[in-house]
Amino acid sequence: MTQMIQxxxxxxxxxxxxxxxxxxxxxxxxxxxxxxxxxAAFIILAAxxxxxxxxxxxIDPILSIFxxxxxxxxxxxxxxxxxxxxxxxxxxxxxxxxxxxxxSALVIEGLLSYFFTGIYRSTNPDYATKPFLxxxxxxxxxxxxxxxxxxxxxxxxxxxxxxxxxGNSIRATMQNRNAAQVVGVNVAWVSMVxxxxxxALAGAAGSLLSFIFTFFPSKHVAWIGMLxxxxxxxxxxxxxxxxxxxFLLAVIASYVSFYLGPSWAPITFxxxxxxxxLFRPQGLLGKKVxx
Amino acid sequence: xxxxxxxxxxxxYGSGPDILRGLSLTVESCKTxxxxxxxxxxxxxxxxxxxxxxxxRAGKIEFKGELIxxxxxxxxxxxxxxxxxxxxxxxxxxxxxxxxxxxxxxxRNSKLVESRIEEIFCLFPVLREKSSxxxxxxxxxxxxxxxxxxxxxxxxxxxxLDEPSLGLAPKVVQQIFSTINSLRQxxxxxxxxxxxxxxxxxxxxxxxxxxxxxxxxxxxxxEVLLDARIQELxxxxxxxxxxxxxxx
Numbered sequence: 098m099t100q101m102i103q104x105x106x107x108x109x110x111x112x113x114x115x116x117x118x119x120x121x122x123x124x125x126x127x128x129x130x131x132x133x134x135x136x137a138a139f140i141i142l143a144a145x146x147x148x149x150x151x152x153x154x155x156i157d158p159i160l161s162i163f164x165x166x167x168x169x170x171x172x173x174x175x176x177x178x179x180x181x182x183x184x185x186x187x188x189x190x191x192x193x194x195x196x197x198x199x200x201s202a203l204v205i206e207g208l209l210s211y212f213f214t215g216i217y218r219s220t221n222p223d224y225a226t227k228p229f230l231x232x233x234x235x236x237x238x239x240x241x242x243x244x245x246x247x248x249x250x251x252x253x254x255x256x257x258x259x260x261x262x263x264g265n266s267i268r269a270t271m272q273n274r275n276a277a278q279v280v281g282v283n284v285a286w287v288s289m290v291x292x293x294x295x296x297a298l299a300g301a302a303g304s305l306l307s308f309i310f311t312f313f314p315s316k317h318v319a320w321i322g323m324l325x326x327x328x329x330x331x332x333x334x335x336x337x338x339x340x341x342x343x344f345l346l347a348v349i350a351s352y353v354s355f356y357l358g359p360s361w362a363p364i365t366f367x368x369x370x371x372x373x374x375l376f377r378p379q380g381l382l383g384k385k386v387x388x
Numbered sequence: 389x390x391x392x393x394x395x396x397x398x399x400x401y402g403s404g405p406d407i408l409r410g411l412s413l414t415v416e417s418c419k420t421x422x423x424x425x426x427x428x429x430x431x432x433x434x435x436x437x438x439x440x441x442x443x444x445r446a447g448k449i450e451f452k453g454e455l456i457x458x459x460x461x462x463x464x465x466x467x468x469x470x471x472x473x474x475x476x477x478x479x480x481x482x483x484x485x486x487x488x489x490x491x492x493x494x495x496r497n498s499k500l501v502e503s504r505i506e507e508i509f510c511l512f513p514v515l516r517e518k519s520s521x522x523x524x525x526x527x528x529x530x531x532x533x534x535x536x537x538x539x540x541x542x543x544x545x546x547x548x549l550d551e552p553s554l555g556l557a558p559k560v561v562q563q564i565f566s567t568i569n570s571l572r573q574x575x576x577x578x579x580x581x582x583x584x585x586x587x588x589x590x591x592x593x594x595x596x597x598x599x600x601x602x603x604x605x606x607x608x609x610x611e612v613l614l615d616a617r618i619q620e621l622x623x624x625x626x627x628x629x630x631x632x633x634x635x636x
Contacts, residue, residue, distance in 0.1 A: 124561035186402070220515060262496075269490050271477050276477030279495040280538065 100311040100355075108351030110236050112344035113244030113251075114305055118320070119327040119339040120251055121298030127271040127334030128291040131181065131194040136319035138202035140289065140295055143169055144312050145213055145305025151220040153305070158307045159242060165300035176201070177289045202317055204251030209314035220307040228352050243305040250301050251340065252295075258336075267291050271334060323363065326370035332383020341381060342369075391416055392438070392469075392546060394575070396446030397457070398403075399437045400458040405444065409601035417545070420568075420578040421611060422588040424622055425598035433583040434598070435548045438579075439471040440464035451546070460496050470544035474551040474581075476531040477618065478523035484534055485519045491541030501541070508537050511565075529560035533567060539570075548579040553587060565591050585622040589613045593634065597622070 106116045122136040133139075143165045150156040150164060206244055219225070223239040253306055258264035269277040278284055306312065327346060331338025346369055354362040373380060392415040399408040407430045411477055415421055423431050438440040438449060440461040449457040453591050479543050481564060487604060488508055492501035515537055518526060524535060532552055552568065553561040561584070562585035572578060582588025589595050595612030597605035605612070 109560065130521070171633050234606065263492075264492060265486070266493065269493075272479040272481050275473060276479060277490075278461050279439070279471055279473055279477060280490050281465045282490075283462060325503075 099341050101333060103347060104233050104351050104355050106234055106236055107240070107354055108348030110240035110244050110343065111309075111351065113247035114240075114302065114309065114345035115323075115343035116340045117247035117250055117298060117305070118302040119324050119343055120336055121295040121302070122324055123331065123334055123336060124254075124267075124298070124340040125270065125292055125295035126328065127336070128267060129185070129288045130189060130191045131180070131198070131292070133295070134195060134321055135198040135202040135205060136295075136299055136326055137300040137317035138205040139169065139172075139304060140303040140320065141314065141317045142148045142205055142209065143217070143300040145209055145303075146300075147304040147307040148213075148218050149222050149284075151222070151236055156220055158304050159222075159246060161300050162246070166297040167300075167305045169300030169303075170293040170297040173293035174289055174315065176296070177292035181292070182285065182289065185288065188223040206314045206317060215313050215315070217308075217311045217313050217328045219311045222308055224350045225308045238310075239309045239310070243309050245306060246303070250298070254298070255336070263287075263290065267294075319363070323366045326366040328358070329372075330369050330373045332380025335380065335382040335384075338380055338382035391452065393450040394434075394438070395448040395450070397444040397449060399433055399442055399444040399447075399451055400414065401433075401442070405600055408437065408444070410447070411598075411602050412427045413596065413603055413606070415546070415577060415579065417577045418575045419441075419593040420572050420580060420591065421594045421595045421596055422582055422585075422592035424585040425580060425596055425604075426589060430601045431598055432550055433601075435471060435550055435579065435581060438464070438469065438548065441471075452539060465494050465542060466607070468542070468545040469548065470533045470542055470546070471537035471548045472532075472539045472552065474527065474533055474548065474554055478526070478531050478534055480522065480524035480608075482523055483520050484515055484523065486539055487523050487534060488515075488541055491538035494542070504541050504543075505526075508540060510542070512537050524578075527560075528556050529563060532556065532560075532564055536564075536571075538569060546575070546577045546579065548581075550581045552580070561587060575613040584616075586613070612630045 115357055118140060125131050125133050140338045146168065147158045150161045151158055181194065184193055196215055201332065208344050224242060227238045227379060228235040229241055258268050263344040266282045266287050269282055270284050276282055327342050328339055330342035330346065346366055350365040353365045391448065391565045394411060394413045396410045396412050397408055398406050398410055399604065400406045403433070411434065414553065423434070425431055433442065437444050440459050440463065444457050447457070448455060451467055451469060456467060468548060482528060488505045489524055495501055512533060512558070514530065515534055517531065523531065523534065549568065552564050556564065556582070565587060569579070580588055580592060589612055592609040595607055595609040596603060597618065609613055
């Protein structure tokens with residue numbers, strides 16, 4: 098029993114980070130119908146920024162969030178303007194985004210390999226290796242901090258979407274793009290800002306990831322598959338869905354990892370993707386697409 | 389006062405063919421215009437072009453003496469022209485109140501928006517009861533009502549309604565039209581596109597028949613209702629049931 102609870106705790110302690118990683122991706126899909134296959138690559142890019150800051154000027158990776166978020170926001174805005182803004186009216190927009198973002202992921206991977214080589218990296222602040230001990234249970238401090246901050250960022254995102262004028266215009270555009278235009282929302286501007294916010298979330302996720310996992314430039318290939326399963330399972334474009342599926346799969350994967358071995362853990366995500374596409378393609382909390 | 393002058397406009401979607409082909413229409417203030425015509429005649433396209441959602445390829449649209457073609461949708465709203473689309477476009481996962489708040493999006497003044505919401509609730513008491521319900525949980529008629537109310541948040545001078553009766557039960561259609569009539573009495577200028585030609589014309593001052601992207605016919609609504617050709621094409625002959633459409 099103790100063991101079961103211990104595994105549950107470890108799973109939950111990762112769930113928050115997964116939720117943060119997938120929230121940016123699902124937001125970008127929800128607002129603009131962009132399938133951002135480079136999302137994981139942008140997360141890894143942010144992890145390298147944190148790594149560079151930690152190694153060269155000893156900035157704590159958690160504090161580096163204050164740098165990675167605005168930097169990634171700007172990258173997102175520029176990236177959107179450069180590659181997507183002029184194509185937003187194309188009837189095959191979503192198909193185009195799959196190819197463009199896939200290519201971008203490879204470019205980012207190439208650049209990171211060039212500047213940082215392919216060596217496994219991670220930041221190692223003091224808390225990276227220490228656990229918290231609560232009675233018979235233990236949790237790595239790094240995971241507790243990472244998940245707590247992830248949840249904090251997600252709550253701030255939620256408050257922003259719910260209670261600010263820009264946030265309302267983003268939600269409106271997600272729910273009904275046409276109606277948003279009718280009430281005077283400049284959807285082109287909202288799309289650009291949302292893409293920036295999506296990448297800012299990737300930035301925060303990257304900083305947190307830098308001290309709980311090791312990473313290398315091609316690591317995004319493994320992450321994007323996992324992110325796709327989280328986003329599709331939750332329902333593409335549904336933030337609540339992404340939260341739910343992140344915690345759910347993190348816990349299941351943690352049991353699978355313990356009882357069948359860590360190499361089986363990724364199977365959890367792909368199996369979930371397979372099953373959801375078979376039985377409920379709109380995802381747990383997603384909306385059916387009306388033809 | 390408040391006239392909308394559409395002069396020879398040409399419009400279409402993307403790189404597709406022209407839907408509106410040199411259409412001209414003058415809308416006088418405080419009157420209700422019912423636009424009828426077969427599918428594909430360009431009724432909705434005309435309204436989208438006025439609302440700034442579709443850029444005309446040629447021609448002029450003038451509102452109160454100011455050129456408005458080429459303006460963005462939010463700039464058109466700012467000049468007092470509001471549009472209620474045909475798909476009852478509420479935000480499904482926002483409450484009725486949040487939907488109304490979005491109606492005042494361009495006002496940039498939350499106090500003003502809240503006081504307008506209060507005024508809307510006095511005008512449409514049903515919406516006050518439903519104020520904290522999600523848009524998607526409302527019935528079809530309530531959604532239509534809320535869409536109209538959302539457009540009224542800006543106190544427009546010209547209200548454009550695209551098929552407000554679409555997919556609603558006859559009794560509900562009656563309620564929607566009595567709402568529209570009360571707005572008429574307040575002196576609002578209304579452009580109404582209707583598939584239900586009889587109902588639309590009965591509730592309008594002026595009837596406009598659109599065909600192949602131009603106005604083929606414009607008369608006082610009563611005359612259009614009684615016109616033999618129109619009766620046969622759009623209203624169904626008197627011996628036949630009402631609402632026979634001229635589809636296909």
